[in-house]
Amino acid sequence: MNFVQLEKHLQSRKVPLILVMPEDTDSVMAAQEAAEMGYVECIFVGSKVRMQALLDHVATGFKPEMVEAADEDDAAAKAIQLIRSGHGQALMKGSISTPKLLKAILHSETGIKAGEVLSHVLVYEWEGRFKFLTDGGMIPHPTLAEKQAILDNVVKLARTLGCDQPKVAVLSAIETVNLKMQSTVDAAVLAKMGDRKQFGRCLVEGPLALDNAISMESAHHKGLYGEVIGQADVLVCPDIDTGNVF
Secondary structure, eight states: OOHHHHHHHHTTSOEEEEEEOOOSHHHHHHHHHHHHTTSEEEEEEEOHHHHHHHHHHHOTTOOOEEEEOSSHHHHHHHHHHHHHTTSOSEEEEOSSOHHHHHHHHHOTTTOOOOSSOOOOOEEEEETTEEEEEEOSSSOSSOOHHHHHHHHHHHHHHHHHTTOSSOEEEEEOSSSSOOTTOHHHHHHHHHHHHHHTTTTSSOEEEEEEOHHHHHOHHHHHHTTOOSSSTTOOSEEEOSSHHHHHHO
16 A cells, blocks of 8 residues: 555545644644545644634634643543544644653553554655554663564554555664674564564564665675565664664
């Protein structure tokens, strides 16, 4: 699947979207555009006075449902409750601070975290197909157990977006196992777990340097061959620094 195909799919259904404090021009205009294209039905959560002022200024005629919230904590709590109650299926951050929103998402009793590890995935299009990069935004220095969860999360997302059998490259600085470099050891363990089908229907290879993961020519130059080599759909980064820079 790619973005054009995803657009066609989204036009067949409207996703109830909860926007948390869309009290800035960009958030309001993005919501209006998505609504007018038929992708979403919006519920704004925040200060009705500020949200309405923005609508009057930049989005005349756009009339989303609005829920009043006193402050950031209140907006985050009410937005998450709308998701929990089934009034929303997707969540979008407006001008609320990321820590405030994540605190509500991760709350042990009232949050919406589906598993033990919440991870970030960048979805981008390359050569007409979706590709995936993780984790560049959530876990600074993931343990092996957290990397297992990160990999599991991204594989499930990739399948949802049409990649039936994701080819996963677990990245490191080199493509051989070096016991002094923990990222190479973790990558080798995850690759073996993939061989044993512990992530379901996917192919996992690692450790791989970036060039070996995305360039067949570079991989073959180093004598590397395989179903993932040079053609990865998913890049799993060793830490947040690597993922964020990418």
